Amino acid sequence: MIHFAWPGMLLCLPLPWLLARWLPVARPDGAALFVPFAATVAAQGTLGASPRPRWRQLLFVLIWLALIAAAVRPQWLGAPEPVPTTGRRLLLAVDVSGSMATQDMAGGYSRLQVVQSIAGDFIRRRHGDQVGLILFGTQPYLQAPLTTDLKTVDQFLGEAVVGIAGKQTAIGDAIGLAIKRLRADPAQAHHAGDTVLILLTDGENTAGAMPPLNAAKLAADSKLRVYTIGVGAPVENGFFGSSGNTDLDEDTLKKIAAATGGEYFRANDAGDLRKIYARIDQLEPAAGRDQWYRPSSEWFAWPLTLALLLSVPAVVLRGRS
Known part of the structure; x- marks a missing residue:
């Protein structure tokens, strides 16, 4: 059966939305550089960053979900087995x-x-x-x-x-x-x-x-x-x-x-x-009469690998968007 070792990490799921919602937009601080042709540029178009493409937003959402899936540390638990203890x-x-x-x-x-x-x-x-x-x-x-x-x-x-x-x-x-x-x-x-x-x-x-x-x-x-x-x-x-x-x-x-x-x-x-x-x-009671354990296999590597693979196009295609 599937078991999550660190389910508390799910509390981090809304963290990006909270940061975007409550943190103020970054503004330039300090002396501004005077550019003589700034007026011409302003006249030709509106200053400011262009909105992020929708496919790129979806990519970042998938990366974050994959990281959270790895952070909760999914495991597969096998059937209980007796512990080979060494007693008397x-x-x-x-x-x-x-x-x-x-x-x-x-x-x-x-x-x-x-x-x-x-x-x-x-x-x-x-x-x-x-x-x-x-x-x-x-x-x-x-x-x-x-x-x-x-x-x-x-x-x-x-x-x-x-x-x-x-x-x-x-x-x-x-x-x-x-x-x-x-x-x-x-x-x-x-x-x-x-x-x-x-x-x-x-x-x-x-x-x-x-x-x-x-x-x-x-x-x-x-x-x-x-x-x-x-x-x-x-x-x-x-x-x-x-x-x-x-x-x-x-x-x-x-x-x-x-x-x-x-x-x-x-x-x-x-x-x-x-x-x-x-x-x-x-x-002389036997030492390991009621000791059992469940073998487990770690699955966190799979969503972590997915997050790393998705981050490659997010970075490479950044300059083309």
Whole structure:
């Protein structure tokens, strides 16, 4: 649609008429030159300028209208488009060790399948953020680097399978890989405090070269906030009721979160996990959720060019009129 950026310039439209209407006619000022044959000239014709030709008046009107049309700055606005903003940087570290095949969080679905569904919804909500994906088992792997292409990250998470990175669990190495990737990014200095790691696991650290708490200290030094999520249904323990997931090292996960300024969450089922990701959405809101812009094309050059072209005959033919 057409839009005028400076519509106030239309107030200048009657300016030539106002000047001609209210300003007095210019009169010669100072001593007059005596010309002996002036009387003869006066007798042959009437002194004064001849009236301006009508075509020339029309030409000046067109030039002025074209200048006003350029001054209001016409633009063509396109359809609204989302702004590709750069907000927070989120890395999701997801445990794909052998125990993630356990079907105890929702009927007929494994822990990993529940995580894929709920974390996938979380990823798709992060408009304006850069999201990356780390899959870890015995070793961690960067499945998707930080990117605004949320659809691809969601796809990579959905394609993950249990055991793809080994059967054991290397929590410390997963945190270490996240730190390494962030330090390798030259933009890290500009995102201090806006970088988050969400680490999800159902077990304890049983592999890897870096102890989890040492990795947490390095993460704190790198200003990387770590939110830890422990998943798995509680295990019944006879007369004493539920004793929790016996493979889950909740104490270490709590210390990792506390050392980095994050939080620890416990998910016993799919409902708990959905609430956890909603809570993280509140703690770390997406930056560019409702930002849009309309691309515009400037059209002022066309009437300005017309005014310049019309001024050529107005000047060239002046002496012939």
